[in-house]
Amino acid sequence: xxxxxxxxxxxxxxxxxxxxxxxxxxxxxxxxxxxxxxxxxxxxxxxxxxxxxxxxxxxxxxxxxxxxxxxxxxxxxxxxxxxxxxxxxxxxxxxxxxxxxxxxxxxxxxxxxxxxxxxxxxxxxxxxxxxxxxxxxxxxxxxxxxxxxxxxxxxxxxxxxxxxxxxxxxxxxxxxxxxxxxxxxxxxxxxxxxxxxxxxxxxxxxxxxxxxxxxxxxxxxxxxxxxxxxxxxxxxxxxxxxxxxxxxxxxxxxxxxxxxxxxxxxxxxxxxxxxxxxxxxxxxxxxxxxxxxxxxxxxxxxxxxxxxxxxxxxxxxxxxxxxxxxxxxxxxxxxxxxxxxxxxxxxxxxxxxxxxxxxxxxxxxxxxxxxxxxxxxxxxxxxxxxxxxxx
Amino acid sequence: xxxxxxxxxxxxxxxxxxxxxxxxxxxxxxxxxxxxxxxxxxxxxxxxxxxxxxxxxxxxxxxxxxxxxxxxxxxxxxxxxxxxxxxxxxxxxxxxxxxxxxxxxxxxxxxxxxxxxxxxxxxxxxxxxxxxxxxxxxxxxxxxxxxxxxxxxxxxxxxxxxxxxxxxxxxxxxxxxxxxxxxxxxxxxxxxxxxxxxxxxxxxxxxxxxxxxxxxxxxxxxxxxxxxxxxxxxxxxxxxxxxxxxxxxxxxxxxxxxxxxxxxxxxxxxxxxxxxxxxxxxxxxxxxxxxxxxxxxxxxxxxxxxxxxxxxxxxxxxxxxxxxxxxxxxxxxxxxxxxxxxxxxxxxxxxxxxxxxxxxxxxxxxxxxxxxxxxxxxxxxxxxxxxxxxx
Numbered sequence: 001x002x003x004x005x006x007x008x009x010x011x012x013x014x015x016x017x018x019x020x021x022x023x024x025x026x027x028x029x030x031x032x033x034x035x036x037x038x039x040x041x042x043x044x045x046x047x048x049x050x051x052x053x054x055x056x057x058x059x060x061x062x063x064x065x066x067x068x069x070x071x072x073x074x075x076x077x078x079x080x081x082x083x084x085x086x087x088x089x090x091x092x093x094x095x096x097x098x099x100x101x102x103x104x105x106x107x108x109x110x111x112x113x114x115x116x117x118x119x120x121x122x123x124x125x126x127x128x129x130x131x132x133x134x135x136x137x138x139x140x141x142x143x144x145x146x147x148x149x150x151x152x153x154x155x156x157x158x159x160x161x162x163x164x165x166x167x168x169x170x171x172x173x174x175x176x177x178x179x180x181x182x183x184x185x186x187x188x189x190x191x192x193x194x195x196x197x198x199x200x201x202x203x204x205x206x207x208x209x210x211x212x213x214x215x216x217x218x219x220x221x222x223x224x225x226x227x228x229x230x231x232x233x234x235x236x237x238x239x240x241x242x243x244x245x246x247x248x249x250x251x252x253x254x255x256x257x258x259x260x261x262x263x264x265x266x267x268x269x270x271x272x273x274x275x276x277x278x279x280x281x282x283x284x285x286x287x288x289x290x291x292x293x294x295x296x297x298x299x300x301x302x303x304x305x306x307x308x309x310x311x312x313x314x315x316x317x318x319x320x321x322x323x324x325x326x327x328x329x330x331x332x333x334x335x336x337x338x339x340x341x342x343x344x345x346x347x348x349x350x351x352x353x354x355x356x357x358x359x360x361x362x363x364x365x366x367x368x369x370x371x372x373x374x375x376x377x378x379x380x381x382x383x384x385x386x387x388x389x390x391x
Numbered sequence: 392x393x394x395x396x397x398x399x400x401x402x403x404x405x406x407x408x409x410x411x412x413x414x415x416x417x418x419x420x421x422x423x424x425x426x427x428x429x430x431x432x433x434x435x436x437x438x439x440x441x442x443x444x445x446x447x448x449x450x451x452x453x454x455x456x457x458x459x460x461x462x463x464x465x466x467x468x469x470x471x472x473x474x475x476x477x478x479x480x481x482x483x484x485x486x487x488x489x490x491x492x493x494x495x496x497x498x499x500x501x502x503x504x505x506x507x508x509x510x511x512x513x514x515x516x517x518x519x520x521x522x523x524x525x526x527x528x529x530x531x532x533x534x535x536x537x538x539x540x541x542x543x544x545x546x547x548x549x550x551x552x553x554x555x556x557x558x559x560x561x562x563x564x565x566x567x568x569x570x571x572x573x574x575x576x577x578x579x580x581x582x583x584x585x586x587x588x589x590x591x592x593x594x595x596x597x598x599x600x601x602x603x604x605x606x607x608x609x610x611x612x613x614x615x616x617x618x619x620x621x622x623x624x625x626x627x628x629x630x631x632x633x634x635x636x637x638x639x640x641x642x643x644x645x646x647x648x649x650x651x652x653x654x655x656x657x658x659x660x661x662x663x664x665x666x667x668x669x670x671x672x673x674x675x676x677x678x679x680x681x682x683x684x685x686x687x688x689x690x691x692x693x694x695x696x697x698x699x700x701x702x703x704x705x706x707x708x709x710x711x712x713x714x715x716x717x718x719x720x721x722x723x724x725x726x727x728x729x730x731x732x733x734x735x736x737x738x739x740x741x742x743x744x745x746x747x748x749x750x751x752x753x754x755x756x757x758x759x760x761x762x763x764x765x766x767x768x769x770x771x772x773x774x775x776x777x778x779x780x781x782x
Contacts (some may be wrong), residue, residue, distance in 0.1 A: 020494075065748065100413065100741070101742045122668050129742070153670075154667075277517075282542075286544070288491055296688075296689070330446060331488045351521075
């Protein structure tokens, strides 16, 4: 008896949604392609390039479908992503999380293999660490200065001229100053088209002002990078900006639909789950799609429409009106009618399958090891694209 | 140039917390051992056996430290767990999520290899599916009837005699009726010692009543299984119960501390993170420990003490009083003083390391591929135990 060889049955190259093990992650490639085309057309018209953020996808198959070229440019959120995508041929990446000094050895190792990996930072200490690591590795590691455009998280405020110039000078002297970068995290709060246009303009102004300051001090600033999915879809003018970063737009999710950046029917990822029981007196359908497969993300809980742990569709991806995953345990999802909606629970038997649209595509996708690829209403699974996690 | 070989540096067999890549998961084995001894002593005194739930651990190294024997018994939440633990020698498992008919082929495959894997169900349709799969596989697949003791999720209410008996008869005729099982999910709400004792007694009564009904109809009921970490720590009498299931007790977490089941200093898992910046005017320390490493679980948000995304400790595991991860993005954690506490932010520089105690051990551990094992205040990492995810 050789139990060590037992593995869940691997899905065939082509199979059907009815034959997949549940819960699992389904990707509607038609919707994905449409989402990519939409943003690309928008940015082409604005004359800036797209540097897609690959943290949502974590899959080279997906990445190749929304990068401009197989070599990039791209944005990553971990060194694991940088290493995985480098191994698949991506050569131009920004690691867009403030660099920890202990990570610079891995950065230098990738750069030594011909990958133009750029780090970001917002302190003089980090700039000194990059200079020191550059000396140690016998190369100039490029870094961008993170700018704070909205008080959301990290970055130097553009009015802090002294700090911007000091960081710039340390990088020029001992490493390489590649430019400035910001992210309008506050844009995820929504607020309508005009608010989004203001967020986008604040994002642009913050980096353009910082770039002007650096250049006026004879410091180089080739890259001027902005980005968030909401602002990328609302910017009216990107004068002075060289590139836009965005990630979640490739799949979209209920949070993005809730702030009006997409429609529910644009959401390209869903979790396939199987009905495992009913509590009919309570109006509950129980499935095997719990928070382990949906993630604990409750990003719509403070939006106008709370989608619970996700919005329920039939196996073909047709949304049931006002039917949500009202609660979730680790491997149990509780489907119910949205309170106050007056909707009726669909008639689903034990063994029937549903698809759950996620609150937050990045969080939900991260719970899975692969995308099962379908197109439109078809139940045929065309491909299984692996994805990775970790750091 | 061979980029396909690039991998993050594998940790040496023994290393130190200062040398690990961050973020990563740290397990204090001293705390784990103490947590296991505590519950084992309790259940020994009550005369029932422990069937630990391995869904929190998802690691054979951890499982071996809290199962009674290498063969089990154990509880699992996915067939992936059943297959992985079977491959490592576990032979007695309950898959404690209502069975989906399409999963019975995998169950039969494991049983054919000598693993006593038991399923659970709460509908006649599922019992019929188990009987059908038994016929197809030429074996009797054992199933337990899930009992609803508190209206929390799944199960047949004990007063629904007709349904209990019908399920029991279908199983006896075409499969195997192994017993009854319940889970007091409502006990996670807390409410103090007396409330927990009531939850535990309600759990016991529900299964004992169901077992009596089945036996009075000449149906077998060898296993009478209860379990949740809170009730396992509060039951005063388990007469009629044959076994207790519990899982999160092996690590504990802030949710369990918040309802008084453990102390904060009992929590055995934490996320090691590195400081990557400051926003001093706002009182923020930024780390690389975002929600991807901590999980999106906000289980303490409705408790008396909201721990944000986790409670912050120094690298040696000493808790900073009232310092929490106040907010988190995918790869950023924002450390701040708990509002209203009057505490002072610790003096941490870029590159310093902290450990974050999680709200929910199951959710946080699931974001990681390994445990880095330490003991007590030591910074020495004794071992790296792999863990798995998926279904």
